Amino acid sequence: MPIIRVELLKGRTIEQKREFADVVTREAARILRCSPEVVDIVFHEVERHDWSSNGRLYSDK
Amino acid sequence: MPIIRVELLKGRTIEQKREFADVVTREAARILRCSPEVVDIVFHEVERHDWSSNGRLYSDK
Amino acid sequence: MPIIRVELLKGRTIEQKREFADVVTREAARILRCSPEVVDIVFHEVERHDWSSNGRLYSDK
Amino acid sequence: MPIIRVELLKGRTIEQKREFADVVTREAARILRCSPEVVDIVFHEVERHDWSSNGRLYSDK
Amino acid sequence: MPIIRVELLKGRTIEQKREFADVVTREAARILRCSPEVVDIVFHEVERHDWSSNGRLYSDK
Amino acid sequence: MPIIRVELLKGRTIEQKREFADVVTREAARILRCSPEVVDIVFHEVERHDWSSNGRLYSDK
Numbered sequence: 001m002p003i004i005r006v007e008l009l010k011g012r013t014i015e016q017k018r019e020f021a022d023v024v025t026r027e028a029a030r031i032l033r034c035s036p037e038v039v040d041i042v043f044h045e046v047e048r049h050d051w052s053s054n055g056r057l058y059s060d061k
Numbered sequence: 062m063p064i065i066r067v068e069l070l071k072g073r074t075i076e077q078k079r080e081f082a083d084v085v086t087r088e089a090a091r092i093l094r095c096s097p098e099v100v101d102i103v104f105h106e107v108e109r110h111d112w113s114s115n116g117r118l119y120s121d122k
Numbered sequence: 123m124p125i126i127r128v129e130l131l132k133g134r135t136i137e138q139k140r141e142f143a144d145v146v147t148r149e150a151a152r153i154l155r156c157s158p159e160v161v162d163i164v165f166h167e168v169e170r171h172d173w174s175s176n177g178r179l180y181s182d183k
Numbered sequence: 184m185p186i187i188r189v190e191l192l193k194g195r196t197i198e199q200k201r202e203f204a205d206v207v208t209r210e211a212a213r214i215l216r217c218s219p220e221v222v223d224i225v226f227h228e229v230e231r232h233d234w235s236s237n238g239r240l241y242s243d244k
Numbered sequence: 245m246p247i248i249r250v251e252l253l254k255g256r257t258i259e260q261k262r263e264f265a266d267v268v269t270r271e272a273a274r275i276l277r278c279s280p281e282v283v284d285i286v287f288h289e290v291e292r293h294d295w296s297s298n299g300r301l302y303s304d305k
Numbered sequence: 306m307p308i309i310r311v312e313l314l315k316g317r318t319i320e321q322k323r324e325f326a327d328v329v330t331r332e333a334a335r336i337l338r339c340s341p342e343v344v345d346i347v348f349h350e351v352e353r354h355d356w357s358s359n360g361r362l363y364s365d366k
Binding site: 088 | 123124125126127128129130131134138141142145146149150153154155173
Binding site: 129166168171172173174175176177178179181182 | 265281283285287289
């Protein structure tokens with residue numbers, strides 16, 4: 001049931017995503033009391049010129 | 062008015078998206094009683110290494 | 123696999139959502155060639171004062 | 184930087200969300216190598232009649 | 245065409261949303277060179293116990 | 306706190322995004338009464354064959 005969507009700046013490795021998926025699925029299942037089988041995690045990588053904080057694109061920082 | 066967002070694993074063809082857009086817009090308009098002109102559908106394709114279920118990335122399955 | 127998210131103005135009935143879920147799941151499975159079991163649909167109802175088009179809130183139209 | 188959005192069926196307690204936020208922020212910061220200060224988590228609770236899988240609303244299951 | 249989604253903590257007034265919709269639609273149309281008629285803005289209000297930053301729910305701060 | 310997500314058809318320049326981020330952050334901070342430092346804006350560019358309105362993909366129009 002839970003769908004977890006992660007927006008993050010481009011540049012993380014597949015190993016990092018693999019570990020994140022593994023650990024966060026296990027913690028989500030434990031804390032939210034559901035089966036890990038129903039936990040979906042989707043990563044959305046964002047380019048630095050597509051994300052701004054404080055009014056400035058990351059690519060300009 | 063309705064905005065329909067579809068997250069799906071990469072690999073569908075444009076023909077499939079075209080048919081999906083056509084059919085689902087028609088059904089949405091009929092069931093939700095709105096004009097098809099106000100139905101927007103946006104596809105977000107996701108790489109297999111960016112989606113996990115049951116704690117494992119699809120690219121590892 | 124496909125996750126379908128539907129944003130729509132408040133006011134649709136459960137019967138409408140039920141029919142939408144039934145029909146769109148079937149069409150998604152057929153067109154995208156996946157099992158209906160892996161199709162998730164999530165409705166997000168939006169108040170009229172939380173949606174604007176052309177610069178005006180629906181509640182002001 | 185990472186923004187984590189969690190869609191889940193209504194009914195989780197604030198204690199569960201608190202623990203999830205605490206644990207997942209820590210793991211996200213460790214795995215993705217960022218400061219916990221830049222991790223945002225947003226929960227979107229969904230009513231059982233607003234979520235379907237396999238073509239059926241959870242409220243009908 | 246552009247769909248602008250704004251997640252924000254609960255507590256803003258309708259007057260603030262009205263002004264935001266008006267101003268941001270105008271600026272979006274000007275900067276992105278599109279008609280204001282095709283700009284949709286959707287607000288998603290989030291409860292303080294449904295948003296955490298730095299691992300803590302806003303309701304606990 | 307506010308997270309602003311902008312879905313738009315591919316083809317805008319970085320200059321347009323830069324100006325949008327600058328102007329909309331300033332207006333969001335002024336209207337919603339928050340610091341510009343807590344305003345995040347994320348752009349999601351969408352291919353013309355991944356967006357339909359009125360049942361037709363933009364790439365077919």
